[in-house]
Amino acid sequence: MKELKDTTEVLIRFNEADPLGIVWHGHYIRYFEDGREAFGKKYGIGYLDFFKENVVVPIVHAECNYKKSLKFGDSVVVETIYEPCEAAKINFRFNLYKASDRTLVATGRTTQVFLDKDTQTLLLNNPAFFEEWKQKFVK
């Protein structure tokens, strides 16, 4: 089984660095989202693709391990890896690298579930279009 992966680069904004001169830790959650969206565009499962299917995919778990700091002037390379699972969930793993020298600066993961957009109820099974997506890309 091949690993589904996307790599995208994000420019660090001046206002994302804090008084210590380093990127504030909360922004890494944003870089993960940038990674998920780039992955979603590449493989057809972005937020807007889900909306069209009347499904929303809220985050139920997010975590980040910070290894090195990032500074204003750096760019961050976001590697987003889809982690297959049996349950009605979407799991991604992330590796963040400093663009200039490819130092690993952080790792993380997020878990999303499926909600019916109108009723906001949890879907206990994968929506049909996502099952098809898995058939096409994951297996």
Add this chain to the structure above:
Amino acid sequence: MKELKDTTEVLIRFNEADPLGIVWHGHYIRYFEDGREAFGKKYGIGYLDFFKENVVVPIVHAECNYKKSLKFGDSVVVETIYEPCEAAKINFRFNLYKASDRTLVATGRTTQVFLDKDTQTLLLNNPAFFEEWKQKFVK
């Protein structure tokens, strides 16, 4: 005619200060919004009050003049002053002070218009409930 005014205090967050150790200028727009919301709560014209009337009040103009810097550890006092006008608009003026010594750090203003929430069309006259509000508070 009396001046309609609200004063609220906002704690500056660590992540709102930039690598120069001072609050990033973009956040002042947020403090203006904090001021408008505090004003809205006090006088019954917050965002949610407008929603109930099927009206949204987007910003069409915002400006800020920066006089002194704010640091992490400071609190900012936001003075929000309603500026009456004939047109179907809402104008506010803002004065931001450092809480500790009441130094004036910035002034600004915003203008909002009325849109029908469903059709997103511009209302050329004040909505009835806002006209009533003006009768009650502004004259």
Add this chain to the structure above:
Amino acid sequence: MKELKDTTEVLIRFNEADPLGIVWHGHYIRYFEDGREAFGKKYGIGYLDFFKENVVVPIVHAECNYKKSLKFGDSVVVETIYEPCEAAKINFRFNLYKASDRTLVATGRTTQVFLDKDTQTLLLNNPAFFEEWKQKFVK
């Protein structure tokens, strides 16, 4: 041993809610920081207290489990609990509640380490003032 805890309330800003009308998940990391800072003010170990001792305390791990959504108009109650540990680290646990009905909306934790502010090197032992703090408050 008594549990060291702080409880603070944070008003949700309009711009913290996303197109789904609910607070964007990344902002919870900010509420954790609001909680840590309120705890730090109460017990004398805020960011600025560390700076004075020439120590910075970067986050090396953060995680959040999302259980319910928050909306604009809600306030969030942040419960911050200090978790004692032997290592040269600071661990906090967080419980976020919707202020109106005390529903638990999220739980999380963060880990911080100590760096010398000038050399940016990791301190392998607790700084003296933090050891004193632990003697005073934790034991």
Add this chain to the structure above:
Amino acid sequence: MKELKDTTEVLIRFNEADPLGIVWHGHYIRYFEDGREAFGKKYGIGYLDFFKENVVVPIVHAECNYKKSLKFGDSVVVETIYEPCEAAKINFRFNLYKASDRTLVATGRTTQVFLDKDTQTLLLNNPAFFEEWKQKFVK
């Protein structure tokens, strides 16, 4: 005299749109900064170029006129135009366009002054390197 201009494109992030589904007005200030930075990279006067010269260039005035809304899924084209002036200031004008159809969505301007980085005192004349820059590019 030729007009100095840069055009850059910024992807709108999910978390930049508010509960009305449109980009929160405060983020436009950020797009202006993205524009200034892209201009600065192109012409050698980014924040970091100033730092190297021991000069910081804080914003003293910012304003934005909002004409149309932007949605998540849109990209915004930021046109940044340098406006020559005699005083020791940097003035930029901005035009924001929706990338898909080039609708003008907002206009704005910012003014920056020069401060000595160490003393934080206002420079009443252009720093030498900026005077050279003007000789080279503006005249």
